[in-house]
Amino acid sequence: EDQVTQSPEALRLQEGESSSLNCSYTVSGLRGLFWYRQDPGKGPEFLFTLYSAGEEKEKERLKATLTKKESFLHITAPKPEDSATYLCAIPPQGGSEKLVFGKGTKLTVNP
Amino acid sequence: KAGVTQTPRYLIKTRGQQVTLSCSPISGHRSVSWYQQTPGQGLQFLFEYFSETQRNKGNFPGRFSGRQFSNSRSEMNVSTLELGDSALYLCASSLVTGLGELFFGEGSRLTVL
Numbered sequence: 001e002d003q004v005t006q007s008p009e010a011l012r013l014q015e016g017e018s019s020s021l022n023c024s025y026t027v028s029g030l031r032g033l034f035w036y037r038q039d040p041g042k043g044p045e046f047l048f049t050l051y052s053a054g055e056e057k058e059k060e061r062l063k064a065t066l067t068k069k070e071s072f073l074h075i076t077a078p079k080p081e082d083s084a085t086y087l088c089a090i091p092p093q094g095g096s097e098k099l100v101f102g103k104g105t106k107l108t109v110n111p
Numbered sequence: 112k113a114g115v116t117q118t119p120r121y122l123i124k125t126r127g128q129q130v131t132l133s134c135s136p137i138s139g140h141r142s143v144s145w146y147q148q149t150p151g152q153g154l155q156f157l158f159e160y161f162s163e164t165q166r167n168k169g170n171f172p173g174r175f176s177g178r179q180f181s182n183s184r185s186e187m188n189v190s191t192l193e194l195g196d197s198a199l200y201l202c203a204s205s206l207v208t209g210l211g212e213l214f215f216g217e218g219s220r221l222t223v224l
Contacts (some may be wrong), residue, residue, distance in 0.1 A: 036215075041217070042215075042217050042218075043201050043216050043217050044154075044201075044213075045215070046212045046213060046214070049212070087153075087154065089154075098144070098156040098159060098167050098169065099156065100156070101146075101153055101154035101155075102153065103153040104153065
């Protein structure tokens with residue numbers, strides 16, 4: 001079964017302390033990897049889509065990268081407002097257009 | 112531009128009852144997807160509708176159903192509620208069907224007692 005595994009489950013950082021979140025996947029023939037951010041009590045908000053190994057995308061303090069087996073979300077000099085749960089998702093093998101989501105990494109950035 | 116609107120935001124039901132949740136997508140978006148989010152299972156796909164047709168369905172029992180209207184608004188229904196149906200139900204819209212950026216609503220939080 002297609003799987004998306006995110007690690008760590010939770011991460012606490014001090015403001016300005018850079019780190020990375022991991023999303024590993026097992027599907028072959030990846031048709032895109034999606035990153036979302038979810039704040040408490042809200043729906044997920046789209047961040048990035050990556051399609052091929054080596055691709056990188058950036059948005060403010062966030063940079064997403066993709067290899068053949070995993071994706072990283074790098075957070076540079078985070079601020080408290082970056083605190084959220086970060087979700088990655090992939091379309092499963094077989095052509096379905098739904099998304100399979102990982103369980104997320106809950107990031108807390110302390111001032 | 113208004114976002115995805117879900118109603119009601121919170122509701123409490125008892126086992127055996129049924130519930131209907133509503134979703135108004137972003138204007139011009141014709142695809143609506145529904146997801147269930149629980150602490151244990153995370154986000155799980157329920158179904159997707161495009162132009163009033165169900166295009167994909169997740170691995171949920173037949174008690175979960177949905178529909179889409181000609182104005183792209185969508186409803187989902189859960190009959191014979193069970194305790195395990197307590198969850199945040201999220202609706203997402205997108206411009207076209209297929210893979211792409213999903214715009215999520217804030218969800219309807221259902222508690223089953």
